[in-house]
Amino acid sequence: MKKLFPVLTVFLFTIFSQLLSAQGEQVSWSTSVEKISDAEYELVMKASIVENWHLYTTDIPEGGPIPTSFTFEGEGEDFKLEGEIVESEAHTEYDNIFEMELSFFDREAVFRQKITLLNPELSAIQGLVEYQACDDKSCIFSDADLAFSLDGGKAEVKQLEVDDKSAQLSEKLKLDLKNAELLLESDQRHDQNAGLLSIFAIGFLGGLIALLTPCVFPMIPLTVSFFTKHSGNRKKGVTNAVLYGAFIVLIYVLLSLPFHFLDSIDPEILNTISTNVWLNVAFFVIFVFFAFSFFGYYELTLPSSWGNKMDSASGAGGVIGIFFMALTLAIVSFSCTGPILGSLLVGSLTAEGGAMQLTAGITGFGFALALPFALFALFPNWLNSLPRSGGWMTTVKVVLGFLELALAFKFLSNADLVQHWGIFKREIFLGIWVVIFALMALYLFGKIRFPHDGPLKKLGFLRISTAILSAAFVVYLVSGIFGNNLKLLSGFPPPAFYSVKQQESDCPLGLNCFKDFDEGLEYARANNKPILLDFTGWACVNCRKMEENVWSVPKVYEQLRDNYVLISLYVDDRKELPEDKQFNFQMESGRVKKIRTIGEKWATFQAINFQTASQPYYIIMTPEMELLGAPQQYSDTDTYYNWLKSGAESVQ
Template sequence: MTAKKVFLFSLLSLFFSINLFSQELEPVKWDYKVEKVSDTEFILVFKANVDKGWYIYSQEQPSEESFAPTTYFEFQDVEGNYQLEGKTSEPDVPTIYDKIFQEEVKKFKNEAVFKQRVTLINKDLKQIDVKVDYQTCDDSKCIPSDFLFNFSLDGSEIVKEDIVIDEKSKQLSEGLNLNVAGWDNYESQDVEGKSYFTIFLLGFLGGLIALLTPCVFPMIPLTVSFFTKSSKDSKKGLFNSVLYGIFIFLIYVLLSLPFHIMDSLDSGILNTISTNVTLNIIFFVIFVVFSFSFFGYFELTLPQSWSAAMDNRANKIGGFVGVFFMALTLAIVSFSCTGPILGGLLGSTMASDASAMQLSMGMGGFGFALALPFTLFAMFPKWLNSLPKSGGWLNTVKVVLGFLELALALKFLSNADLVEHWGILKREVFIGIWIIIGIGLVLYLIGKIKFPHDGPLQKLGKGRITTAILIIAFVIYLIPGLTNTKWANLKLLSGFPPPLTYSIYDKPEEFTITKSLEEGISLAKSLNKPIMLDFTGWACVNCRKMEEQVWTEDNVNEILVNDYVIISLYVDDRKELPKEEQFQYLRTNGTVKDIETIGDKWGTLQTINFRNNSQPYYVLLDHDMNLLNHPRGNTPNKKEYYDWLKTGLENFKK
């Protein structure tokens, strides 16, 4: 495979991969065995059982230029131990058109049996280990996976090096399996996460805001003029401008690549990171620093040598590569303005129940917005005359962003406070600080507060007045949030302030609710009520929206209060389990997960029983762990959610 193919295939894999935080799938289950031919000859048999609608790909594709994935078997410790006789065989099937890769490929549905004949060199060899790397795809998405086979040649016990699970861990791991039954009675429901398009638009909006900062805005006419005037051929200048925009877009998308790598190693790792107390405190400090930078007290820039080196490379190399380094130079020199906005995008995505793909979409939207004007103004250079002149308004934009960064910083401190239950940033305190920040922004806009880079304010412009009025309206909207009344539920902000239950007021719990699985099951039996497992998180935005916008709806509230026992299991609870309850869980891919906190336990329980690790995630069960309806994820439609609860209750009564 050529370097170009490897690069393009990697990008395809990156964007089609769904091994994300939003949902954990395993469409292929492997069976394997050894067929003995003689004392030194064996046939290793690998059988892939593929879920309906999914495919596993051949070891070779018809065309060398194919972008479709291949299945690859890696035979370990071959040298001096055994030799492979010929290639690994596979089913002989005709090629079929693949909707994802848009070409004729060889792939298998339902099942595929692979066989490899081996001859022993070391006659004392008792075990052969083989790793398979493969991708499973349906008609819209792909999952990269691997599996480790341990073949026993003489029937003796398999030795798994470096993986030792004690008896206690085995028993506690088995205890996480609820043996949920009734899956065939209901259709599965895809978990609704944040729309990729919505995330892209939010990133695009962030990019548009970045364009209005002093670091980027003046660069637009300068860069466009450089491309259109420095090229002898106007078409070449236009082409370079378009290429420049494409490279800007790609640079920001590729910044999200490390999160895909982390996500592929452990599908729950983004949740672990986003709810990590230390990380949230670091984000809080960084955002406060960013805000004071925007206020003009100091400048945050990357080392000057970086931009100088990139600029020098761009001048020396020229061509496609030179244009790439020019785009990279822009990303570096504009960091002092784009960094805080990018930090907001990264932080708000990581702080919610999001995935690496959502982060890529957000970064892509940001890069697209940043790149768009450089391309459009190169295509229509006369539009440059319509651009407003740089001036003091750019600094005003920066200061306004500084206030917004300060408000956003509180969200990260709140996440840490919620996870650790410190009680220092209760809901009313959080909202009160937002009100103070809002008042400070209004005072700045009307000229009562000044910052280092502000000049004298001659008169209030329409932009300042309009923005000030909008901020005043927002502050007025926040005020009921300080009270203990029915108006305290600020539904438009659900998920950003702490939940209604995390309050300075003593609020009685309406629902029959518990955070203990055992206690909840026992309570449901004693009350003869069905169970609703509520997989949630302290830092889960959509969980708060469901609780504050859907659960509070009259008919939904009534059925939850009167007819269900709710067991809320917080997957991001970082409180340590007692030592006697801590253990190691052996994943199906052969890796070990340490179950040390309450969140570790509930997150693993969700994955084991429901092959899902998104939040919110709701499961209706009877006392024998039979499903009463298909599980649901985020369901903002109130009628749909009520009908789902009502159907579950009717099935329980039957």
């Protein structure tokens, strides 16, 4: 199989299609009424949704997130509902956390409910909408009062009264926080530039690996010698070599530019790679092709005519000729660079800043490829220190082939999660990786050979070291099959809940926790320990991600278990409070909200004390209400661990 251009086309198209990708209320509501006849009306509820957030529909399967729901005062007495609520068109995708198809709205949603009047004197209707909205970092669980005017007048929400009991219960929700100024600090500490630098570094690492392959490495001394010997003088040779390197970077950067000119992109497309079953299966097939090309069973190349044309154009001389020389290198080295670049970018890009991340990653990759040409032109004596081309480069390609094969099964695992086939449970997936890396260790020890391997006379130190490292990784993977958290592989194996053996627990990870603030506070005072206040939700996707991917890391788990009293307050808990605990709460806006469920109580508690309504949301504080640090939300392991550690040390 000499050419696999169709595979390349599919690969580039699928990668690039996936890389396209506030304060205030995330969802705002407006109402209107359409008169059908003297006794028939249609109530219209319109939701305006902030960009990158989505609102769930009214029909969500049991066990999923909170559906949008409407209640209307006077139903059955003053009017009756005709049929079900009719919704505008929604998006439907599979959710890995809830393991079900979920429907949601972006930007805007319209709900319509037909009614028939039973009371001809009725001129207005009061209603309430309860809903959940999420972005890729957090969720909110909220409600809003609705008012409908049937006589053409202004619709005004009827305010509830705050009696003495409500005033007393409302006052109990308010905390006398110390160090409250910490709430004004950024709770995310998220630096987009730092994120782009990380992607650049990943791309740079991939470029360094590509340099060691037989497609690129032999070109370094040949190209540098060409510039230094055929440019007339050393200064011009150095200039041309540096220009050659700059053009290499430019060529790779140009691949990402079209995506910066697309004005309107559906944010959810950036998540398709983890939710679309056929795309993940396609990636599995493509990466298996890449792997076996690295194993030497066939050559994966672009059409030879492309390289010939670019090579001919490079003879034009001057700046134009140097540009086409760089383009020739990019084309002829594709069989080695394409799979590496594709693997790194697909594995590292997130739903944030897709086009910028693509540019950062590709720039890092191109920069790593270009750097040796400039450096060796500046310091030609360094060429003597380069190792000779030889069989070691074939070994590098085969090792890359095993890594590509492992990554391929990651995509197949994604498809399995999406379709819920139940084939690649966590233990099965890890077992496949055990086989792959065990075979890699055997290859490095010389027990397995591939088509383009030459005679192996002796094992070098680096090869033996890599073989031992691979064998140790196999042991590490085996430990994961038997319950180890595998923090080094966070996000790669299927999540802990997708396991052959599942465990039920009232608290995350079996930790000791409280679901009532007053009970947890009393325990913290009795044991003189700081509090981790966890605002969460039963239907909060990112809350589960934090618990599974961050809390489960041993050093974080130990902090939670040993140094804190965990109080988890579920703001979407629909269980009703006892009658004597229900009350009306007046918000700062003047709106009076009826607190009748556990979730409404804790959502209000979060809003009035911490001025936020998103989850996950974490506070560390002493039992005396002294904040020990700025709030945290969806975070990486190291940031979260350092935050917990700093808080615990400050009270010792």
